[in-house]
Amino acid sequence: MAAPVTSPAKSSDGIYAGLGPRLILPTWLVIGCFLALPIGIMLIYSFLTKEFRGGVVWEFSLAAYDQFFFNRGLFGDEAPTLEWTYITIFWRSIWQAALATLLCLLIGFPTAWFIATRDPKTRSVWLFLITIPYWVNLLIRTISMKFLIRDNGPINEFLLAWGVIAEPIHMINTDFAVMLGLFYSYLPFMVLPIYSSVERYDFALSEAAADLYASRWTTLRHVILPVVKPGIIAGCILVFVPSLGAFLAPNLLGGAKNFMIGSLIEEQFKGNAGNWPFGAAASMILLTLVMLVLLLYAREQGKVGVK
Amino acid sequence: MCWLYNPKPLRQYGVLGGISVIKTPTDLAVDIQAATKRFGTFVALDHVTLGIRDNEFFTLLGPSGCGKTTLLRIIAGFEDLSEGAVLLFGDDISKLPPNKQPVNTVFQQYALFPHMNVTQNVMFGLLRLGANEAAARKRASEVLELVQLSAFADRMPTQMSGGQQQRVALARALAPKPKVLLLDEPLSALDLKLRQAVRHELQHIQHETGITFIFVTHDQEEAMTMSDRIAVMRDGKVQQVGSGREIYEAPHNRFVANFIGETNLIDVTVNSVSKGRASCRLSNGKSLLCPAAEASVHGVGHLSIRPERLKFVALGKGLLQGEVSRQIYLGTDLHVEVRMPENNILKVRVQNTDQSHVPDVGDKVGLNFEAGAARLLAD
Numbered sequence: 302m303a304a305p306v307t308s309p310a311k312s313s314d315g316i317y318a319g320l321g322p323r324l325i326l327p328t329w330l331v332i333g334c335f336l337a338l339p340i341g342i343m344l345i346y347s348f349l350t351k352e353f354r355g356g357v358v359w360e361f362s363l364a365a366y367d368q369f370f371f372n373r374g375l376f377g378d379e380a381p382t383l384e385w386t387y388i389t390i391f392w393r394s395i396w397q398a399a400l401a402t403l404l405c406l407l408i409g410f411p412t413a414w415f416i417a418t419r420d421p422k423t424r425s426v427w428l429f430l431i432t433i434p435y436w437v438n439l440l441i442r443t444i445s446m447k448f449l450i451r452d453n454g455p456i457n458e459f460l461l462a463w464g465v466i467a468e469p470i471h472m473i474n475t476d477f478a479v480m481l482g483l484f485y486s487y488l489p490f491m492v493l494p495i496y497s498s499v500e501r502y503d504f505a506l507s508e509a510a511a512d513l514y515a516s517r518w519t520t521l522r523h524v525i526l527p528v529v530k531p532g533i534i535a536g537c538i539l540v541f542v543p544s545l546g547a548f549l550a551p552n553l554l555g556g557a558k559n560f561m562i563g564s565l566i567e568e569q570f571k572g573n574a575g576n577w578p579f580g581a582a583a584s585m586i587l588l589t590l591v592m593l594v595l596l597l598y599a600r601e602q603g604k605v606g607v608k
Numbered sequence: 609m610c611w612l613y614n615p616k617p618l619r620q621y622g623v624l625g626g627i628s629v630i631k632t633p634t635d636l637a638v639d640i641q642a643a644t645k646r647f648g649t650f651v652a653l654d655h656v657t658l659g660i661r662d663n664e665f666f667t668l669l670g671p672s673g674c675g676k677t678t679l680l681r682i683i684a685g686f687e688d689l690s691e692g693a694v695l696l697f698g699d700d701i702s703k704l705p706p707n708k709q710p711v712n713t714v715f716q717q718y719a720l721f722p723h724m725n726v727t728q729n730v731m732f733g734l735l736r737l738g739a740n741e742a743a744a745r746k747r748a749s750e751v752l753e754l755v756q757l758s759a760f761a762d763r764m765p766t767q768m769s770g771g772q773q774q775r776v777a778l779a780r781a782l783a784p785k786p787k788v789l790l791l792d793e794p795l796s797a798l799d800l801k802l803r804q805a806v807r808h809e810l811q812h813i814q815h816e817t818g819i820t821f822i823f824v825t826h827d828q829e830e831a832m833t834m835s836d837r838i839a840v841m842r843d844g845k846v847q848q849v850g851s852g853r854e855i856y857e858a859p860h861n862r863f864v865a866n867f868i869g870e871t872n873l874i875d876v877t878v879n880s881v882s883k884g885r886a887s888c889r890l891s892n893g894k895s896l897l898c899p900a901a902e903a904s905v906h907g908v909g910h911l912s913i914r915p916e917r918l919k920f921v922a923l924g925k926g927l928l929q930g931e932v933s934r935q936i937y938l939g940t941d942l943h944v945e946v947r948m949p950e951n952n953i954l955k956v957r958v959q960n961t962d963q964s965h966v967p968d969v970g971d972k973v974g975l976n977f978e979a980g981a982a983r984l985l986a987d
Contacts, residue, residue, distance in 0.1 A: 505719035508686055511706040512713045513733030513784065523732075527723040 474556030482550030498532025926976030
């Protein structure tokens with residue numbers, strides 16, 4: 302009787318058989334301990350009562366959410382009206398993050414296209430250059446930005462010296478400064494996913510479009526953009542989501558007037574003046590918003606069905 | 609771009625895509641005049657002159673790197689010529705960008721738009737030419753019917769087999785009614801059975817539509833079965849142009865003789881050449897008078913004899929003799945190799961009708977051929 306023949310691939314498979322499920326274990330552990338657990342704690346804290354020196358009292362309360370959405374007067378005894386303070390902060394944050402995302406897209410797409418169409422050898426050099434700023438801490442980079450755009454910073458000094466402007470342009474502590482900071486912080490997150498999409502783009506499609514009488518603009522609009530859309534959407538999410546919750550750029554570049562969600566949440570957990578349940582509730586509302594954006598993206602992806 | 613729907617031929621206008629061009633009266637669909645293309649120091653096309661007739665199935669045949677794809681890409685407008693000109697029905701199109709040229713291409717890997725369904729793919733060119741949605745949809749369904757894909761109109765390309773994708777690519781290129789259809793090895797990604805079926809279909813569609821097809825392939829069988837005429841190319845030069853029969857029966861040089869089908873090359877001494885016939889002497893001293901390619905020279909030359917034209921005869925009879933060294937059974941045919949006294953091998957193809965006439969390995973045999981079956985080559 303002949304012995305059963307096993308191919309080499311099959312037998313090596315045998316050695317690792319059953320290991321597969323166990324290989325994912327560290328990932329589950331990290332996600333569980335450092336993602337699910339903290340979010341769970343936040344969710345619980347958002348429904349607890351605040352203690353005055355920070356921290357929480359273990360007593361169920363909807364006060365944090367109530368404070369976010371409703372105004373009951375100074376002593377809490379008036380009829381509730383809609384509280385605009387925090388909604389305005391959220392709205393401004395969304396708007397700022399969206400503008401930063403748009404700016405990242407406008408600059409990032411041509412950059413990614415440029416890199417992806419270089420010779421394969423020089424591509425890695427360009428990608429390397431993109432990552433260089435990340436060797437320096439975000440805090441230091443944001444502070445450098447602050448120095449650059451100050452009223453008497455190098456940009457204004459330069460423009461004044463050349464007579465382009467008569468007075469320094471006021472940039473620091475404006476929405477523009479915040480957007481610039483966000484744009485600078487997250488640009489590579491736009492470039493890299495778009496790059497990987499464009500790199501896989503089959504340029505024969507552009508030739509086919511040109512062959513079928515499409516101009517360059519039509520080719521971009523009807524062929525290139527739809528085909529590399531997954532990369533563009535991934536890039537937009539990777540820029541929009543952290544921009545929404547960012548607090549370094551708004552704090553350092555935006556000043557006190559240009560409060561964003563990130564700063565609002567940070568305040569609640571800092572020192573003795575904080576309100577932990579309120580910070581937790583604001584975080585949960587932010588999380589819900591982000592989840593909604595991701596859900597929309599997932600639905601869009603499912604609808605297109607491009608592999 | 610109203611020319612698309614205009615039945616009058618382009619040459620009456622002398623204007624193409626808004627650019628005025630010089631008119632020359634011609635019956636050629638594509639007139640390639642001394643086309644040269646250099647990539648750096650590499651010469652991809654070397655003064656290629658070719659005339660492709662209207663309503664012709666024309667094939668560019670050659671090994672990879674011979675320049676056939678470069679030539680196709682130049683006609684399509686994807687590459688610019690270094691020198692020379694390409695005329696389309698008399699109009700110089702060598703300076704036009706691809707989206708201004710009334711030719712369409714079926715790409716090797718099809719290049720179907722992955723985010724559009726079959727109908728949208730086929731409608732793409734029509735919409736770019738300014739057709740309205742309804743007209744484009746009507747034309748798309750017509751063309752899909754022609755390639756027998758009506759049932760797949762709403763499919764995405766990724767949900768289709770290679771053969772179906774290939775037909776979508778064909779439909780997409782045919783939809784705008786191009787003056788010339790370019791096909792860049794469109795069958796190379798298909799398996800053998802499908803390839804044979806698609807050959808007939810392509811030929812049928814070419815007859816049906818009356819569009820000039822320029823087909824690029826490295827597969828000589830594909831070229832032979834479909835083409836009205838074939839241009840055999842090598843190293844950026846055209847070696848020979850003619851029908852499949854002409855090229856097979858009367859190859860111009862050793863490259864063509866070897867590339868199209870199998871052949872035996874026999875060294876001979878050429879005594880004289882006149883009026884397409886040459887008097888040659890074989891190495892065993894025997895002489896013969898055979899057809900000769902133009903420009904064949906005196907002195908040492910090469911005869912080409914197809915394996916199926918060699919016949920076994922009794923030893924001592926016939927023009928050649930040798931010893932059978934190998935026999936390969938091929939089903940319909942037997943392939944026999946005969947070692948000559950000069951140690952070269954001649955291939956003989958015998959039809960598998962009566963095996964008793966086929967000599968065995970080790971037998972000494974005579975070989976004969978009609979003088980008309982041999983041909984003195986140009987090099």
